[in-house]
Amino acid sequence: xxxxxxxxxxxxxxxxxxxxxxxxxxxxxxxxxxxxxxxxxxxxxxxxxxxxxxxxxxxxxxxxxxxxxxxxxxxxxxxxxxxxxxxxxxxxxxxxxxxxxxxxxxxxxxxxxxxxxxxxxxxxxxxxxxxxxxxxxxxxxxxxxxxxxxxxxxxxxxxxxxxxxxxxxxxxxxxxxxxxxxxxxxxxxxxxxxxxxxxxxxxxxxxxxxxxxxxxxxxxxxxxxxxxxxxxxxxxxxxxxxxxxxxxxxxxxxxxxxxxxxxxxxxxxxxxxxxxxxxxxxxxxxxxxxxxxxxxxxxxxxxx
Numbered sequence: 001x002x003x004x005x006x007x008x009x010x011x012x013x014x015x016x017x018x019x020x021x022x023x024x025x026x027x028x029x030x031x032x033x034x035x036x037x038x039x040x041x042x043x044x045x046x047x048x049x050x051x052x053x054x055x056x057x058x059x060x061x062x063x064x065x066x067x068x069x070x071x072x073x074x075x076x077x078x079x080x081x082x083x084x085x086x087x088x089x090x091x092x093x094x095x096x097x098x099x100x101x102x103x104x105x106x107x108x109x110x111x112x113x114x115x116x117x118x119x120x121x122x123x124x125x126x127x128x129x130x131x132x133x134x135x136x137x138x139x140x141x142x143x144x145x146x147x148x149x150x151x152x153x154x155x156x157x158x159x160x161x162x163x164x165x166x167x168x169x170x171x172x173x174x175x176x177x178x179x180x181x182x183x184x185x186x187x188x189x190x191x192x193x194x195x196x197x198x199x200x201x202x203x204x205x206x207x208x209x210x211x212x213x214x215x216x217x218x219x220x221x222x223x224x225x226x227x228x229x230x231x232x233x234x235x236x237x238x239x240x241x242x243x244x245x246x247x248x249x250x251x252x253x254x255x256x257x258x259x260x261x262x263x264x265x266x267x268x269x270x271x272x273x274x275x276x277x278x279x280x281x282x283x284x285x286x287x288x289x290x291x292x293x294x295x296x297x298x299x300x301x302x303x304x
Contacts, residue, residue: 021107021110022105022106022107024102024103024104024105024106024107025049025102025103026100026101026102026103026146026173026177027100027101027102027146028052028098028099028100028101028139028142028143028146029098029099029143029146030056030096030097030098030099030139030140030143031095031096031097031098031099032094032095032096033058033094033095033096034094035092035093035094043086043251043289044063044084044085044086044241044243044248044251044252044255045084045085045086045251045255046079046081046082046083046084046085046255046258046259047081047082047101047258048081048082048103048262048301049081049101049102049103049104050078050079050080050081050101050102050103050104050111050114051077051078051079051085051099051100051101052076052077052078052098052099052100052101052102052180052184053076053077053078053087053097053098053099054074054075054076054097054098054099054135054136054139055071055072055073055074055075055076055096055097056073056074056096056097056098056136057073057093057094057095057096057097058071058089058093058094058095058096058097059089059090059091059093060087060088060089060090060095061087061088061090061196061240062077062085062086062087062088062123062124063085063086063087063088063240063241063242064077064079064083064084064085064119064120064123065083065084065085065119065120066120066203066206066207066210067120067121067123067195068088068195068196068198068240068241069123069124069195069196070196071124072126073132074126074127074129074132074133074135074136075124075125075126075127075132076124076125076127076135076184076187077123077124077125078113078114078123078125078184079114079123080104080114080115081104082255082259083119083120083123084252084255085123086241086242087242088240088241088242089242098136098139098140098143100139100142100180102177111181112185113125113181113184113185113188122188124195125183125184125187125188126187127183127186127187128187131183131186131187134183135180135183138176138179138180138183139180141172141176142173142176142177142180145169145172145173145176146173148169149169149170149173152169198240199236199240201226201227201228201232201233201236202226202236202237202240204225204226205222205223205225205226205233205236205237205245208222208225208226209222209248209249209252213249213252213253213256213275214253214256214273214274214275215275216275217249219233219245219246219249222245223245233245250285251289253274253275253276254274254285254286254289254290256273256274257270257271257274257276257282257286257294258286258290258297260273260274261294261297261298261301262297262298262301262302264302266298267279267282267283267294267295267298270282270294271283271294282294
């Protein structure tokens with residue numbers, strides 16, 4: 001071994017590759033959603049982790065920021081921390097997909113496909129036909145290995161054999177995770193991304209919302225500036241985003257609040273800075289969307 005790798009080479013390998021990988025959290029699962037439950041799954045959101053969505057089956061699109069992506073089986077959507085996104089259901093069909101969430105603090109340079117792009121840009125990954133099959137196989141293996149790890153760690157005591165199994169399980173998770181990242185990176189570099197076309201009126205309104213937030217936004221004025229009626233604006237928003245204009249704007253405000261609370265702002269400051277005139281209403285809407293009060297969310301995230 002020493003005749004092939006000298007001391008300087010060993011030092012280079014340790015320093016340049018393995019030494020750069022910081023510990024990170026990873027979770028994932030396979031999800032099947034029945035048609036009658038679609039309405040409960042439409043939730044525009046953001047969070048402080050990177051997310052990978054891989055479609056297996058379903059007539060859906062995916063909206064990231066103001067970009068709408070058409071999705072086919074084997075396609076993937078990637079989002080980075082605080083990039084707003086949600087699934088849009090186009091018809092009543094079963095929706096089957098893999099979902100992974102991982103922390104990235106200290107490892108950002110290892111994931112250029114997540115970080116070296118603009119918000120809402122190049123989120124769609126369309127691998128070649130062979131890589132699509134390999135992608136779903138890797139996702140299945142990764143989910144199984146994550147589940148095995150969780151079951152192993154839930155045991156009260158671990159003997160020597162279990163420790164060996166745990167080490168092998170960790171290696172398999174790393175192997176699957178970076179094999180997944182390799183396919184995602186290749187898919188973007190080789191095929192690029194193709195966003196779906198949306199009506200110019202809707203595109204204008206989405207841009208205007210981003211421009212005006214966190215200020216007051218009147219839907220009627222928004223529709224007038226787009227030279228359409230309020231009913232047409234409602235129809236376009238529902239068709240392409242899955243939300244009414246009012247709910248879309250509210251969701252944007254709440255996602256902004258989530259990020260502000262994590263950065264250290266108090267509840268009152270956050271409510272005002274996100275355009276809520278009533279703190280009680282802000283707390284009510286925040287809890288309805290995230291299942292936790294702003295105060296508890298702030299405490300929970302700042303204690304991490």
